[in-house]
Amino acid sequence: MPFVDEFRALAGRFSGQLEFDAPLSRVAYYRIGGPASVLATPRSLEDLTLLHEAVLLTGCRVFILGWGSNLLFPDEGYPGLVVRMKHLFTGVEETGPGRIRVGGSLGASSLLKIAAERGYGGLERLTGIPGSVGGMVTMNAGTHLGEIGSILVSTETVSFGSGSPVLEKKIRIHVDSDFSYRKNHFLGPSDLILHAEMVFKPEDPARIKATIDELYQRRKATQPVDLPSCGSVFMNPKSAGLHAWQVVEKLGLKGHRIGDAQISEKHGNFIVNLGSAKASDVRALILLVRERARTELGIELQEEVRILT
Secondary structure: OOOHHHHHOOOOOOOOEEEEEEEHHHOOOOOOOOEEEEEEEOOOHHHHHHHHHHHHHHOOOEEEEOOOOOEEOOOOOEEEEEEEOOOOOOOEEEEEOOEEEEEOOOEHHHHHHHHHHHOEEOHHHHOOOOOEHHHHHHOOOEEOOEEHHHHEEEEEEEEOOOOOOOOOEEEEEOOHHHEEOOEEOOOOOOEEEEEEEEEOEEOOHHHHHHHHHHHHHHHHHHOOOOOOOOOOOEOOOHHHOOOHHHHHHHOOOOOOEEOOEEEOOOOOOOEEEOOOOOHHHHHHHHHHHHHHHHHHHOOOOOEOOEEOO
């Protein structure tokens, strides 16, 4: 593709990693996905600026990738630039009493480890959620203990690939209406989260660690963590008074398989990759569950997983 040459020309000035025709299966939890025309992993704000300028010049498609834990990439790949935000902003610092500023690229497991070491209570609600802080904010990730939106104070973002020639940082102070179940209502399609400020309650580090360990053990016992997946596939249909996994069980679809994609026998809201599943296999299972839930139970299921086309 002609636009690729513009990114190849950045090689001498780019401190991160630039890859071409890079298989997305390598960077997604699902281990599914064809090649991206360009896969860029920036390591500095200067890298991000170079990519931003190249996007404005070429007009190519752009996708911002965190840790790839809630995504299904297409078998055909992605004809554009994928910006992998895994190493750029990963720090944690206290900004005041009961507040921390966290890098958007930091993984949830790393944040929880720090919380257990320093006594940051309240972050236990993120236990077992794969992916980055930026990804969790984007989808308002949470567990039965609560959602990240309820402890978020502010976010620092840039509009990557937008019309502005300069990457301008913006700070947003959050209100309750910024979030709903598994959704945010403030990020634009080109917004990229650099940092997030959260509140915490000072607590005994040993107690926090014990809670996190217990939650991890429960997750290991109830979810298919040993196989590639995207985590929960469907949002819970709250109007039906059921969890999504209960809907799947009512339909008798646990263990159902198309190709190498299977509805987990351990947890009905997981579709796992048994080894060589294709995106088309996963999509077919999703469609099957949705159609049967609608026709047999009168329940409309919505995907939690983001399906890239």
